[in-house]
Amino acid sequence: MSDSLPPGWGAPPVQTGIIGGAGSLTPDGRMLAYAGFWVRTAAAVLDYFLLSVVSLVVGIFTLPTVRLEEWQGDTPSYQVAFRDTDFSSSFHMPWPHVEVHDTGTHFLLFQLLYFVLLEASPLRGTLGKLVLGLRVSDLMGNRISLLRSLVRNLVKMFVSFPVLFIGVxxxxxxxxxxxxxxxxxxxxxLRRERIVRFDGAG
Known part of the structure; x- marks a missing residue:
């Protein structure tokens, strides 16, 4: 009696001899070819380049701004206040004033959402993956759930990359x-998917 597994958690047998690397044939006749290390690296480079551009654009709109503030008192004086600095002073002279924003945490959250949502979406991949014809799937080649995508990307961000890139x-x-x-x-x-049909005629 064969063991039954929930859909998407069993894996078809690995087959070799497929153009572009190893792959597997699913029961419904789909040939799945696994994306290798270098093409996945290229997709990651494209994604992080895109994220860097977004970060730069956002940074332009959050650069320190200057304003003059009149102090209350008998002697008029002004304070120069720079946004997003870690300086603070109460001197009666131009000096930066603190307004700290934790942009690093916000960007990390945006990065996580970018990968999680796109890989679980009907696109089944980030923009970098789509450019190179890649997509993320479960072990049977099907679209992954939001929860599975979240688990995948949390492990990638906090284990696979930080621990000497071993997980990658x-x-x-x-x-x-x-x-x-x-x-x-x-x-x-996956790098590609092909439908395999066998003719009954000899």
């Missing part, structure tokens, strides 16, 4: 081209 380098050496985050979330990154 694993992509180059595992049979299904999975990183640590893919193994934990039970996901694949």
């Amino acid at each position: 380098i694993m992509v180059a050496f595992t049979p299904r081209k999975q990183g640590l985050h893919d193994m934990v979330a039970r996901t694949l990154v």
